[in-house]
Amino acid sequence: MTTTDIEQLHKLMEDALPELEALIGWQPGYDALHAAPAIARTPEEASRLVFNPFCIHNLARTVAKTPPPPAKEGEAPKKIGVCVKGCDSRSIIALIQEGFLKREQLYIIGIPCKGTIDLRRLMKLAGEDLRAGVKSARIEGDSLVVEGAKGSRSFPLEKVLARRCMRCKYPNPVIYDVMAGDPVIPRASEEEAHKDVDAVENLPVAERLAFWQGELDRCIRCYACRNACPLCMCQDRCIAETRDPKWLPQYMGLSEKFIFHFIHAMHLAGRCTECGECERVCPQEIPVTLIKEKLNRITKELLDYEAGVSTEAVPPFLTFNPEELGI
Amino acid sequence: MSGKIYISRDGLAAAMEKLSRTMDVWTPAASAKDKWGVEFALYEPGVKPILDRQSTLSPKKTIFPQVEPLFQFERTKDPEDPSKTLIRLKDRPDAKPAIIFGAHPCDARGFFTFDKVFMEGPYKDPIYKDKREKTVIASVVCRECDDACFCSAVGGGPAEKEGSDIWITPVEDGYVLEAITPKGEPILEGLGAAATSQQEAAAAKVQEEAAQQVIAGGMKMTGETAEFMKHFEDKAFWQSAIAGCISCGVCTFVCPTCYCFTITDEARDTEGDRLRSWDSCMFYHYTLEASGHNPRPNNTDRYRNRLGHKFAYFPEKYDGMIACTGCGRCIRNCPASINIWKIAQSLKEQADACM
């Protein structure tokens, strides 16, 4: 975002704040390469909110699962304001579709998004240089420019963007009350969006198993992927953790890890909007969103459905059509 | 003779190979091909040690694995009286000697928290004790502090030797190794050539430079019980501090001092294991009671506990020892970039402001 965009964003926030219970946005994190979700209630707090390529968190999750409680108990809550990127906005739509959020309770500030950074990709490129003392970072054209301790360095965006952003079809929020900034051009076309799925499918079946064994072996079942997912709604009742029914023992074998990921995947089938949060938060760098990308592609091919683009649509596995599938 | 030895960068694998003949050698290595993360793995030929970057998960798993069977059990019928069930227990084998080769000073100090709980209280955990006593810790002088580190604020430091048995100092082209406890000495015997005085001087310089790094603005923390208790009921404080916390277990799983565990019996038919596995105070189920009541139902309550445990309850109980080594892992790996250090500090600042 340019300085004028930020000013525009702050202006929109300022205007909206008096009518809102609270405004959910991002604040600077512990260094210039991090941001963190924040809840603002006062103009002063709102003035600290930022938007930059490190605002990687999907705030739809915050609104849906840990919304700020009303400041005054007993009073009817006002609307909750939330800043959204393209992907966040699709999660909000999916949540409205399923009745977890009500449109009229939200005030949505849409932000056209040029992409967010995958810090591990960046660190792999930059290594030592960016470990400490980074002063600022911004997107300029097709590069990420970082002012580090040892001067300025520039990285090509396609080498440092998150995988979800490399394949993003909806960088512009799909649902919003106001939009901060001009729309941006999507980075990926329909065909390109699933090229990572193709890469796995080009392997013979046995090698695909080996691929997932290798990836999932690192899983520590911290459940960050599940908890970060705006649409994982069982939350504290997740069958991966309940002892009754008991789907999973505490062992850390591959079968437990496969079962857990099948659980997350199947429960998200026809619902996942590919926001990529599950993959971003994974401390073990497991490409968990890839699993859901495949499910989404199947859903698209079989049932011609894409999640999180229309608040009116019914998720395909919550309904049926007697005529279909020819079986 | 100083007893210091030198191992060249290229000779590291051979040294580990040699050690691995008699003991488990844990060393940080890339978690997988093409991944950025570093993980402690058992050395085997082909494993390339990475000694200059912090691992994602701390090495606590080498002594306190994520899951470990406490014993195996088997149910049989009593042949004398078939209405009775007999339970036969199989003990676990004794631990193998091991070395953690390439811990960081903050990793090594992490075990102090475990020691207090598992070895120094009224109940001594034999399984932990066995492994702990048989494990040698070789730490690297740390030159990789970043903005999440705050080791020197909580009693440690990038060149703090306490907690380690062997001191590994990276110098040009190799490492100078030095035993700093009697436990470390036999390990180094015959592992490399004696260090030359030049190499020793280079190592001393590296150590000195490492010790001079200013971390966390030179702040110091002691137990913050009073400040913490002042903020205990301050819901707004906790809410704004952890707005994005998703109650995942990442912070506790990566932490070198988080020691909470759960015990479950995992059985099939007549056989099974009693397992001890990592639990996390950030999980809803951690405090869920059988009645269905949960005293810590939301993320603010849980985070408050995590911070309180490390900076208030633990020091109160164990002579002021803070149950955090300032390694910064929970900050770096937190999906919501929640900063335990900043929150602990702001407790203090705000308490000061109140006075």
Next chain:
Amino acid sequence: MSTLDSAPDAGQKIIRIVGFLCNWCSYGGADTAGVCRFKQPTDLRIIRIPCTGRMDPLFAARALIKGADGVLVSGCHPRDCHYAVGNFYARRRLELLKHFLPFMGFDERRFRYTWVSASEGQIWQKVVTEFSEQIHQLGPNPGVEKQPRTCDA
């Protein structure tokens, strides 16, 4: 179900196929096949479910992950569901699973779903025979574990 007649030769792994059959149609169909003494292979272990609408695709996935050699799901024909629509829901879910399994590295031929009514004993015989033969050809499912486990809970 007797395992005697399928007792494996020494060293040969037993083939285990898990069948999820709905109470109203396919379970009845299997019963009809039994009552009529149609000869069937005996590798199938049947689990009765109230309706294929209850068939969580994860039941099948878990069985395959845990090393079952095949999973067969069978329910009432579409439009004949005892609960009117259970199998319509099931059809979407199971079709999804069928397409998804190979992506995760499971041979899709190990999973099959079909519709058999209570009177179709002969069709049931055919389904079981074909599916069992197919699984025998594929051989044992390697499962996902790479290391032996102390307990298979």
